[in-house]
Amino acid sequence: MRRSAKAASADGEAVDERPKTASRRLAGTLLGLAAALVLAVSASGATARSSSGPPTGATLAALAQPGTPSSLASDRIYFVLPDRYANGDPSNDQGGLSGGVDQTGYDPTSTAWWHGGDLKGLTGTCTDPVHGLERIKDLGFNAIWVTPPVVNQITYGGTGGYHGYWGVNFTKVDPHLGSDQDFGNFVDCAHSLGLKVIMDVVVNHTGNVIQLEGGSAYIPGPYRDCHGKQFDPAKYVGKNTFPCMSAQNMPKIPFFFDAADKTAKTPAWLNDPTNYHDRGDIDFSSCSELCIEQGDLASLDDLFTEKPAVEKGLAQIYSAWIEKYKLDGFRVDTARHLNPGFWKLWVPQMDAAAKSVGVKDFQIFGEVAVNDDLYDSTFVRDDGLPSELDFPFQDSLAGYASGQSSALAVGDRLNDDDYFRTPAGADPAQVTFLGNHDMGRAAYEIQTHGFGLTGNALLQHVLLGYDLLYLLRGAPVVLYGDEVGMIGSGGDQAAREDMFPTQVKLWQTEPRVGSPAIGTGSSFDVTNNPIQARLEQLAELRTQVPALSTGASIVRYAKHAVLAVSRIDADAKQEYLVLANNGEAAARITVPTSTPSSAWTALFGTVTGLTSDAAGKVTVTVPADGALLLQAAKPFGVARARKPKLAVRADELGNFWDVVATVPGSAPVTISFAVQRAGGAWKRLDVDDSAPYRAFLDPARFKKNELVKLVAIVRALNGSTATSAVVSFRVRGR
Numbered sequence: 001m002r003r004s005a006k007a008a009s010a011d012g013e014a015v016d017e018r019p020k021t022a023s024r025r026l027a028g029t030l031l032g033l034a035a036a037l038v039l040a041v042s043a044s045g046a047t048a049r050s051s052s053g054p055p056t057g058a059t060l061a062a063l064a065q066p067g068t069p070s071s072l073a074s075d076r077i078y079f080v081l082p083d084r085y086a087n088g089d090p091s092n093d094q095g096g097l098s099g100g101v102d103q104t105g106y107d108p109t110s111t112a113w114w115h116g117g118d119l120k121g122l123t124g125t126c127t128d129p130v131h132g133l134e135r136i137k138d139l140g141f142n143a144i145w146v147t148p149p150v151v152n153q154i155t156y157g158g159t160g161g162y163h164g165y166w167g168v169n170f171t172k173v174d175p176h177l178g179s180d181q182d183f184g185n186f187v188d189c190a191h192s193l194g195l196k197v198i199m200d201v202v203v204n205h206t207g208n209v210i211q212l213e214g215g216s217a218y219i220p221g222p223y224r225d226c227h228g229k230q231f232d233p234a235k236y237v238g239k240n241t242f243p244c245m246s247a248q249n250m251p252k253i254p255f256f257f258d259a260a261d262k263t264a265k266t267p268a269w270l271n272d273p274t275n276y277h278d279r280g281d282i283d284f285s286s287c288s289e290l291c292i293e294q295g296d297l298a299s300l301d302d303l304f305t306e307k308p309a310v311e312k313g314l315a316q317i318y319s320a321w322i323e324k325y326k327l328d329g330f331r332v333d334t335a336r337h338l339n340p341g342f343w344k345l346w347v348p349q350m351d352a353a354a355k356s357v358g359v360k361d362f363q364i365f366g367e368v369a370v371n372d373d374l375y376d377s378t379f380v381r382d383d384g385l386p387s388e389l390d391f392p393f394q395d396s397l398a399g400y401a402s403g404q405s406s407a408l409a410v411g412d413r414l415n416d417d418d419y420f421r422t423p424a425g426a427d428p429a430q431v432t433f434l435g436n437h438d439m440g441r442a443a444y445e446i447q448t449h450g451f452g453l454t455g456n457a458l459l460q461h462v463l464l465g466y467d468l469l470y471l472l473r474g475a476p477v478v479l480y481g482d483e484v485g486m487i488g489s490g491g492d493q494a495a496r497e498d499m500f501p502t503q504v505k506l507w508q509t510e511p512r513v514g515s516p517a518i519g520t521g522s523s524f525d526v527t528n529n530p531i532q533a534r535l536e537q538l539a540e541l542r543t544q545v546p547a548l549s550t551g552a553s554i555v556r557y558a559k560h561a562v563l564a565v566s567r568i569d570a571d572a573k574q575e576y577l578v579l580a581n582n583g584e585a586a587a588r589i590t591v592p593t594s595t596p597s598s599a600w601t602a603l604f605g606t607v608t609g610l611t612s613d614a615a616g617k618v619t620v621t622v623p624a625d626g627a628l629l630l631q632a633a634k635p636f637g638v639a640r641a642r643k644p645k646l647a648v649r650a651d652e653l654g655n656f657w658d659v660v661a662t663v664p665g666s667a668p669v670t671i672s673f674a675v676q677r678a679g680g681a682w683k684r685l686d687v688d689d690s691a692p693y694r695a696f697l698d699p700a701r702f703k704k705n706e707l708v709k710l711v712a713i714v715r716a717l718n719g720s721t722a723t724s725a726v727v728s729f730r731v732r733g734r
Contacts, residue, residue: 140539335366411558
């Protein structure tokens with residue numbers, strides 16, 4: 001079981017046998033779970049007790065105001081590796097180089113090298129619905145994410161840099177993809193069609209150019225300056241100075257194989273080996289969190305991002321891309337591997353660059369490839385990474401869509417969004433997906449979770465996966481080629497097939513879902529795959545029903561095969577109900593809603609004659625391996641806000657204290673939580689728009705046994721507010 005109870009001692013406090021730590025880096029390993037035990041008054045005074053002095057006036061109004069939803073929540077993103085999409089200019093297939101594959105990186109018969117796809121091919125004639133970006137718009141997407149277009153290392157480890165993640169010149173487009181002008185034309189075309197452009201960027205590492213004496217094994221230990229004196233790099237993050245460095249005093253002495261490597265990178269500061277951590281490779285089976293941050297990922301040169309010069313250099317590189325092309329966002333590769341202080345320095349500079357060229361809502365989401373809600377949330381809540389690719393959601397959704405895991409896993413993940421909330425108040429905007437170019441495609445992931453699903457059974461489960469990807473919260477991402485039924489045979493190279501006629505023999509005969517093997521044909525000619533039709537239908541539905549993008553999510557039912565989630569349109573006072581069933585038989589369930597005595601109609605799926613009773617409960621039959629979207633025929637009632645009750649409880653997953661509010665009635669509301677330290681002003685912890693309503697106190701942010709005041713503020717959808725009694729709480733470590 002995911003959640004389990006702790007024992008309670010005689011004095012009423014929870015007994016926690018887990019190792020205690022305030023470190024965010026250990027949060028993901030805290031697997032001991034807690035019961036929701038409300039603290040009772042004790043002789044020590046380390047208790048929750050009523051007090052007076054709630055916020056009023058302008059302070060109350062500011063605290064109660066929910067944040068503005070991120071535009072990212074309304075995005076539907078098509079993810080492309082340009083090298084594998086379309087070849088618009090065969091003259092650049094070898095990147096302007098000559099010789100064999102090791103010199104040019106080009107071999108379209110191998111999964112490991114460049115294949116000839118380029119920016120001209122991706123752009124096409126722009127408005128051509130088959131061979132232009134118009135095709136992607138017609139599939140229902142409003143954003144396109146492309147892998148890093150920068151100049152890459154030609155060869156490393158018997159493969160080429162066709163994917164873009166081994167950058168050596170970060171100031172221009174790789175010649176295999178075309179020219180800087182070609183990239184500009186691509187962006188201009190996308191913008192003319194109403195498509196946002198999200199560029200993949202790498203701030204963690206470069207290509208593998210610098211070598212390290214003593215082999216690749218990671219070496220711990222302190223850093224030493226050029227005089228041999230030990231220092232802690234973390235203490236210099238955000239400052240303008242940094243200790244002098246010398247190659248001889250690095251953890252491992254860096255060197256180059258030949259003279260050309262010494263100037264292989266651009267900008268020039270990237271050629272200084274002391275601008276890298278120089279520690280050796282990450283071993284994921286044994287590495288500490290510091291090793292995860294400072295080690296080389298697969299021997300790629302790991303940037304010393306604690307150094308102000310490196311952080312500023314990376315800001316200059318990517319500000320220039322934004323300013324030159326008016327990009328709309330970044331996906332940040334390997335975000336897990338950056339030092340915690342990096343994001344609060346780098347992100348504001350990207351926002352400023354975007355605003356300087358009129359891009360008002362620049363979006364950044366990072367790759368933290370860990371299936372742990374609590375650990376992942378620390379990058380957003382503590383470090384300032386704006387958003388993430390939602391790996392925990394992918395794991396739960398792919399498992400559920402395959403028919404092999406319970407709806408409870410998906411429901412738990414949605415409820416765990418609370419860990420990602422911040423004082424800004426906006427609902428967490430995660431980027432969701434079923435599969436990707438690293439782990440494997442959506443169909444492959446569902447097939448694997450489903451222990452070898454094939455044929456029509458696989459198709460039905462894949463369609464169920466996409467139904468929920470679009471009907472539940474988050475900005476859905478679809479990997480190019482999924483719409484024509486590509487399955488692949490694994491991750492990495494095995495998930496990066498060609499859309500244009502492929503010369504890879506394996507891919508010509510590889511099975512697909514919903515379509516036959518492609519042979520020597522072009523995937524652009526495949527227009528009748530059921531997945532493509534479903535994606536277009538779901539995209540149109542998401543456009544028509546804004547609540548599917550920005551509405552609150554209330555998990556109503558998550559048991560065995562059936563999931564039910566309300567999506568709330570706060571402006572229209574409208575409730576929608578998403579239902580899914582991954583079982584082999586139809587399931588009849590009764591679901592609570594916030595809309596009593598109302599008829600319900602199906603916007604997606606087929607069901608008739610539904611009416612909620614006076615208590616708001618509706619009984620519905622959910623088809624096997626299927627999903628429904630229901631709309632209440634009338635708005636839900638809105639009454640004045642009612643006073644909530646506030647309690648403090650031991651968190652079930654981490655070393656936090658949960659600040660929990662309950663409010664009478666079933667009407668959707670938002671609840672803001674605020675804390676006041678001695679002599680200070682009320683400050684918001686977060687805003688929650690769905691039950692269970694909660695915020696978190698992290699003991700690491702407070703003095704030991706510090707006494708604070710807490711309050712919950714209910715804001716009804718008519719704008720009225722009601723405030724709980726003030727609760728005083730002494731913050732103890734857990």
